[in-house]
Amino acid sequence: MGIGGSDMYRQQILDHYKNPRNYGEIEDPTFTHIGENPMCGDEIRMDVVLDESEETIERVAFQGDGCAISQASASMLSQELAGMAVEDLQAMDRDDITDMLGVDISPMRVKCAVLAEKVAQDGAEIYFGEKDIDRTTTEDDD
Amino acid sequence: MGHSESELLDVERIREDFPILQREFDGEQVVYLDNAATTQTPEPVVETIADYYRTTNANVHRGLHQLSQEASVAYENAHDRVAEFIGASGEREEIIFTKNTTESENLVAYAWGLNELGPEDEVVLTEMEHHASLVTWQQIAKKTGATCRYIRVDEDGTLDMDHAREIITDDTAMVSVVHVSNTLGTVNPVSELADIAHDHDSYIFVDGAQSVPNRPVDVEEIDADFLAFSGHKMAGPTGIGVLYGKKHLLEEMEPYLYGGEMIKKVTFEDATWNDLPWKFEAGTPVICQGIALAEACDYLDDIGMERIQRHEEQLAQYALEQLQDEGDVDIYGPAAGTERGGLVAFNLESVHAHDLSSILNDSAVAIRAGDHCTQPLHDKMGVPASARASFYIYNTKEEVDKLVDAIDDARQLFA
Ligand SMILES: Cc1ncc(COP(=O)(O)O)c(C=O)c1O
Numbered sequence: 192m193g194i195g196g197s198d199m200y201r202q203q204i205l206d207h208y209k210n211p212r213n214y215g216e217i218e219d220p221t222f223t224h225i226g227e228n229p230m231c232g233d234e235i236r237m238d239v240v241l242d243e244s245e246e247t248i249e250r251v252a253f254q255g256d257g258c259a260i261s262q263a264s265a266s267m268l269s270q271e272l273a274g275m276a277v278e279d280l281q282a283m284d285r286d287d288i289t290d291m292l293g294v295d296i297s298p299m300r301v302k303c304a305v306l307a308e309k310v311a312q313d314g315a316e317i318y319f320g321e322k323d324i325d326r327t328t329t330e331d332d333d
Numbered sequence: 334m335g336h337s338e339s340e341l342l343d344v345e346r347i348r349e350d351f352p353i354l355q356r357e358f359d360g361e362q363v364v365y366l367d368n369a370a371t372t373q374t375p376e377p378v379v380e381t382i383a384d385y386y387r388t389t390n391a392n393v394h395r396g397l398h399q400l401s402q403e404a405s406v407a408y409e410n411a412h413d414r415v416a417e418f419i420g421a422s423g424e425r426e427e428i429i430f431t432k433n434t435t436e437s438e439n440l441v442a443y444a445w446g447l448n449e450l451g452p453e454d455e456v457v458l459t460e461m462e463h464h465a466s467l468v469t470w471q472q473i474a475k476k477t478g479a480t481c482r483y484i485r486v487d488e489d490g491t492l493d494m495d496h497a498r499e500i501i502t503d504d505t506a507m508v509s510v511v512h513v514s515n516t517l518g519t520v521n522p523v524s525e526l527a528d529i530a531h532d533h534d535s536y537i538f539v540d541g542a543q544s545v546p547n548r549p550v551d552v553e554e555i556d557a558d559f560l561a562f563s564g565h566k567m568a569g570p571t572g573i574g575v576l577y578g579k580k581h582l583l584e585e586m587e588p589y590l591y592g593g594e595m596i597k598k599v600t601f602e603d604a605t606w607n608d609l610p611w612k613f614e615a616g617t618p619v620i621c622q623g624i625a626l627a628e629a630c631d632y633l634d635d636i637g638m639e640r641i642q643r644h645e646e647q648l649a650q651y652a653l654e655q656l657q658d659e660g661d662v663d664i665y666g667p668a669a670g671t672e673r674g675g676l677v678a679f680n681l682e683s684v685h686a687h688d689l690s691s692i693l694n695d696s697a698v699a700i701r702a703g704d705h706c707t708q709p710l711h712d713k714m715g716v717p718a719s720a721r722a723s724f725y726i727y728n729t730k731e732e733v734d735k736l737v738d739a740i741d742d743a744r745q746l747f748a
Contacts, residue, residue, distance in 0.1 A: 199691060200746060209747075230703065231687050232717020258685035259747070300691065 208259040213269035217252045224314030226327030228306050233257025237310050248272045265307035302329040342644045348727045350375035361697035364732045369676045369723035371565045381628040385621045408620045411627035418630040420551035426609040429576040430623045434542040435465040437561030437576035442473045444589040452478030454506040460486040461514045464706040490517040490666035505535040512544035513674035516707045517666030527556040548642035569629035573622035590615035645675025648724040652677045655737045676723035684747045686718040696739040
């Protein structure tokens with residue numbers, strides 16, 4: 192197949208892009224965090240609600256703007272995260288994201304794919320006082 | 334459609350010189366429309382490079398042996414050939430070989446700007462400047478206390494010349510303008526700007542990266558003080574750029590890089606500088622690339638720069654018309670029917686430029702998506718990125734049709 196063209200745009204990704212799940216805001220989230228991918232101009236904001244123990248994610252909503260890969264990835268991640276242990280979120284890496292998307296992401300587009308994951312992870316770290324940043328940008332990490 | 338050839342260029346014949354254009358990806362022949370980034374290299378230039386290494390390779394200037402003499406003569410003559418290509422009557426003394434346009438910008442910014450600019454001085458740029466000049470002058474201004482000002486770009490993608498006349502004043506020390514915008518395709522009135530600059534005793538630096546490759550450029554007609562361009566955008570190899578400078582200015586300027594080749598006499602205490610242009614070519618220079626660039630000049634002149642310009646204009650106008658018809662395409666820069674360079678930047682309303690570029694790649698259509706090193710201009714246009722198709726001597730109307738079809742595929746996919 193091609194080196195990252197419409198193979199990357201399987202039905203599932205297009206579906207999540209066109210009909211994003213959990214799109215919007217949450218009234219009183221445990222934490223909110225925003226991140227961007229300056230190269231593409233992708234932007235994602237995530238609202239996360241933790242359960243009482245603060246060990247498990249109850250609910251996630253996101254809002255954003257950008258390319259199909261970044262937005263579909265955020266939509267799919269928002270579903271995946273509901274019910275997940277915070278610990279497991281922190282352990283996620285780019286392979287988990289490609290598995291979730293179910294397609295090979297061309298190297299140039301990996302930053303788009305992992306933006307939502309970084310935003311969720313940084314948001315949690317900031318909330319638990321392990322990190323001190325305002326915004327996440329995907330330029331920082333590789 | 335049946336427009337297999339431009340009326341102007343024998344494109345079929347030209348394409349034979351570019352075997353890379355025969356490459357296929359998954360059975361689809363490549364449609365290379367990323368020429369504003371880098372053009373392909375024709376066989377005569379590839380042969381020149383191979384021949385040089387097969388028959389002539391040696392270091393230049395300092396050898397007394399036969400190979401070194403041959404390499405030196407070829408390398409030095411290449412400067413004259415490039416001078417002739419852009420109408421520089423001072424020949425080699427006005428032509429400095431660098432790595433690329435960016436280095437040529439930096440050379441003047443450091444060798445002249447850092448020494449000459451002060452807090453009372455202004456550098457006038459345009460809002461459509463490439464980062465190569467914008468970032469460079471911005472940083473030099475920070476170091477020297479000088480101020481950068483930007484000539485406004487109007488809605489129609491052209492420079493607001495009233496604004497230019499307003500901000501180019503006696504405080505202006507340098508006007509640095511892009512000749513043909515790599516994002517908007519606008520052809521800027523550089524000789525008019527040169528007149529305005531000179532009326533205020535300012536110098537003018539012309540970024541010719543997108544003009545020298547595809548239209549006749551005569552530095553003396555423009556009355557440019559400096560002009561920069563890159564070999565890899567004009568059928569030459571990567572690793573070579575050119576800085577043209579008026580001889581008396583280059584003579585006054587201090588060197589930018591120090592080392593071998595650029596000196597005349599060295600003691601433990603001091604050194605004196607070599608003659609032009611070698612004073613600015615420190616260390617072992619870009620020998621093979623320089624010789625290959627001279628060959629690229631021959632290749633383009635054989636085709637004819639006026640014909641190349643008209644061929645590109647035709648393709649750009651054709652692409653504009655096709656894209657405009659669609660209704661959901663935002664096109665940046667001067668409208669169809671106005672003068673333009675051979676490139677078209679646009680956005681499809683429903684598809685992000687990066688998605689579009691990835692999808693076009695499936696049809697083996699190579700375009701660029703991003704900010705094209707004009708971030709402030711994209712901010713002004715209100716988009717983070719755009720898609721850009723750019724043409725050269727080997728492109729055809731059929732290829733524009735393929736682009737339009739592939740865009741339609743993307744539209745369907747995202748509908
Ligand atoms: C208008 C313009 N200026 C400068 C440059 C920089 O050229 P290079 O990357 O060869 O230094 C480019 C090419 O990207 C350009 O289009």
